[in-house]
Amino acid sequence: MLRSTARPIAAVLTAAMLLTPAAFSFDTPLSDQAVREAYFLGQRHDGSLATFLGKYIQQLPPPQTGPYISSVAFFTPFAQLVQFSDRYIGNYSAQQAALDHRGQAEFVHIVVEIQLTPTYGAFLAPEPSRSRSQPPPVPRPQDFWRDFQVQIFDGDQPQALAPSDFHGKANYNCGRYGYPCYLAGATLEFDLPSEAFTSGSATIDVTPPEGDPVSVDFDLTRLR
Numbered sequence: 001m002l003r004s005t006a007r008p009i010a011a012v013l014t015a016a017m018l019l020t021p022a023a024f025s026f027d028t029p030l031s032d033q034a035v036r037e038a039y040f041l042g043q044r045h046d047g048s049l050a051t052f053l054g055k056y057i058q059q060l061p062p063p064q065t066g067p068y069i070s071s072v073a074f075f076t077p078f079a080q081l082v083q084f085s086d087r088y089i090g091n092y093s094a095q096q097a098a099l100d101h102r103g104q105a106e107f108v109h110i111v112v113e114i115q116l117t118p119t120y121g122a123f124l125a126p127e128p129s130r131s132r133s134q135p136p137p138v139p140r141p142q143d144f145w146r147d148f149q150v151q152i153f154d155g156d157q158p159q160a161l162a163p164s165d166f167h168g169k170a171n172y173n174c175g176r177y178g179y180p181c182y183l184a185g186a187t188l189e190f191d192l193p194s195e196a197f198t199s200g201s202a203t204i205d206v207t208p209p210e211g212d213p214v215s216v217d218f219d220l221t222r223l224r
Contacts, residue, residue: 028078030078032098034078035098042084052079065117070114072110072214073110073113074110074223077107079224107191108194110190111190112187112190113186114185114187122182124137124138144170148209153204161196165190201219
């Protein structure tokens with residue numbers, strides 16, 4: 001369920017007394033050793049990357065109506081370095097990876113994937129008309145993703161975090177042999193400073209313009 005504007009204060013205080021922020025946090029800032037480990041993990045190129053990233057991505061079931069928020073990902077600095085290393089084949093070393101990362105600010109990268117559905121498709125429902133002729137279909141705007149509200153929370157904190165960077169893009173499916181492309185969904189991406197997450201969990205709430213909202217929780221103690 002989506003969080004309310006008021007959080008149980010007693011639960012927050014109890015958690016704060018029992019556990020320290022260091023016990024909650026994922027690995028940040030990354031040490032040179034952690035950067036090396038991320039480098040070698042990404043350099044395997046043996047199909048293990050998908051398994052590793054599985055715990056950083058939550059797949060969601062399709063809704064009965066409305067757009068399909070298909071997945072939400074929470075990529076820590078370590079996971080991002082693994083992905084970065086995976087893209088390099090050839091002349092790139094662990095030493096260079098450590099040098100490249102040294103002194104760089106670390107961010108959490110959150111990705112929300114949206115897919116269109118039969119009830120929330122690539123074309124808008126036509127306006128009622130008294131004319132006997134059927135009005136032509138109106139394409140859904142490519143920036144339809146701006147109608148989705150995404151809020152990111154650290155643990156039980158009632159105040160949503162403010163991303164340092166955010167952008168969205170429309171996704172298209174293109175047929176073969178000259179068939180036209182059609183709007184299929186969108187990707188929303190958010191960057192937040194790693195130090196903004198000081199508890200053992202994070203919650204991403206997504207409210208679409210139609211259909212039910214979704215809320216995704218991440219156990220940060222399970223993430224590197």
